[in-house]
């Protein structure tokens with residue numbers, strides 16, 4: 001009886017999560033920081049920073065990130081002089097002098113300059129690209145939350161709007177964005193959407209070849225999307241490397257401890273064994 005109930009519950013959950021999945025199209029990008037041994041790629045973070053600076057910062061802020069963090073090990077690791085020069089490129093409002101001044105490494109990035117553009121500091125952790133754990137191949141268990149995959153897919157997800165949509169429908173059609181408006185003309189009678197995604201208020205920000213990289217890395221749309229998503233994963237979890245390392249050290253420590261306990265146990269009981 002109990003078994004049957006849990007099975008029914010699992011099936012119900014899997015049905016709903018499968019429906020949620022089909023509402024948006026998320027691509028599974030391969031990031032260097034995935035898996036227990038993964039780490040941020042410093043060059044990729046620097047490229048992502050450049051894309052953020054030259055494109056996204058026109059509308060989006062990063063108000064939880066301090067400029068000096070760009071210098072931190074495990075992050076973009078800009079040299080100290082470049083970090084200083086980068087900060088000085090921003091103007092911030094200083095309440096103590098009631099005026100604008102050039103930022104210093106101790107300041108934080110400005111907030112969003114466009115009112116309806118959300119701050120991106122924690123965006124990679126605020127959105128999930130994959131859903132699960134049931135019914136969708138245990139997606140989140142194996143692939144993670146998919147925050148950076150979601151952001152990269154959003155960048156590459158702009159497509160020609162389906163023909164059913166009225167020309168003047170607000171926003172741009174994006175197959176990865178599930179939370180936007182959706183024209184009634186593109187719904188089935190039961191309300192289901194005929195096409196994945198929805199209409200987003202952000203115009204397509206990246207087309208490929210938007211920035212040039214000093215390291216000669218490809219700047220096609222796919223790579224730019226990946227780089228800016230990796231950078232936003234770092235802003236959301238700058239200590240990811242330290243966390244993984246601490247976890248790994250813990251596991252190794254526990255393995256050694258287990259072996260020692262096993263040997264101690266054997267030794268302690270040895271004199272009492274094989275005694276009639």
Ligand code: HEC
Nearest residue numbers: 055056058059116117118123151180200201202205206228
């Ligand atoms: C011209 C202004 C503008 C630029 C430039 C811009 N965005 Fe946006 N962005 C917006 C607006 C407005 C929204 C809110 C869209 C909505 O909710 O419909 C948004 C939303 C987002 C979201 C949140 C989507 C969600 O799930 O709610 C992400 C992520 C994002 N932008 C990333 C970026 C990245 C990365 C760049 C740079 C490559 C960028 N944006 C450039 C205006 C902009």
